[in-house]
Amino acid sequence: MASEAQGEQAGGLVFHPMDQFNVESLFGGSVSWYTPTNAALWMGLAIVAVLGLMVLTTTKRSIVPSRGQSVAELAYVFVYKMVEDITGKDGIVYFPYIMTLFMFIVSANFLALIPMSFSPTSHFAVTVVLAMAVFLTVTILGFIKNGTKFLGLFWVSSAPLALRPVLAIIEVISYFVRPVSHSIRLAGNVMAGHAVIKVFAGFAAIAVVSPVAIAGIAAMYALEILVSFIQAYVFTILTCVYLKDALHPGH
């Protein structure tokens, strides 16, 4: 309250665009590693959403699907085709893992669009774990499947010999930057959108600009719906691309 009062004194405006990302204990007290927090709650709701979408709608196993079941089938076929098209037939084994990533990100993103919600995917803690999991899995898998041939990923054999060491350095750097870009892209997009909506909401306190601010919120909200899906899609498709590199290294 004190800081809000300060804000009001300064210019009649209250801007706390980042407060929505605070991780707080649900029942008060300090946050230790096992405390049920709002992050835990909204991840739990993501589980419920996945359960509702993928399990409850398909209980009837109808040949002619209901609306819910067709959405579940659509999600299944969407990710399945993505895995099949990008990684090839031998990548299908990893379909459940990729589906898990996609379903978690897409449900967390969409749940985060509910006003007053918490967005787990806006936190680097979450996206870094996801990206590192993909990075480590793909790297280990690459070495297991291909042995030292996996290093051929960094040795561009189609380039002139003199250029290859330089390219190898660039390739190695880009390889290790992957998890960074992979995680920051998702968290950054979600965080930025939600923060911008909050800023617009702060402006809505001024009567003169409030229609513009509310229109801005509506527009941003529409954009965020798009971003929620696209970022989940991008994260998943990049996972598939990295997986393809592990299964079939070389350019």
Place this chain on the structure above:
Amino acid sequence: MATDTHSAAEAAGPGMPQLDFSTWGNQIFWLVITLFVIYLVLSRVALPRIASVLAERKGTITNDIAAAEDLKAKALDAEAAYDKALIDARAEAGRIVAETKVGIQADLDAAIAKADTKISAKAAEGEKVIAEIRAGALENVKDVAKDTAKEIVAAMGGKADAKTITAAVTARMKG
């Protein structure tokens, strides 16, 4: 309370709760649980179920298409059979018409022949009657001519016997 957490967050990081590393352990713990649960739900229940539904649908569609092909072939057969039956029926009808025509023609010919014989019989009878009448008329004419000739001969003052006159008249009439 809002102030407490806000100031706590500000104390821990430069204004971004994302960089407050004191909450990372908590988030990672719950994230791992979440991912594990979602993975279990998807890989044990949802994905096999949807895969079976899709496979079943594909099978059903393939079967239905095959059945439709069968039915189409049957329909074509039926159409061919129908056409053949139609052609047969037409031929049969033509044959019956021709037969009937022949039969009618024969009846007609018989009737015409019968009528012809009747007509010719009637005509012969009529001719006979006419001939009789004509013969009768000739006789009359002979008699009249004899009588007239006798009268004329008598009027001329001659006397003629019946035999001569008759011969003369007969000769004249022949001429």
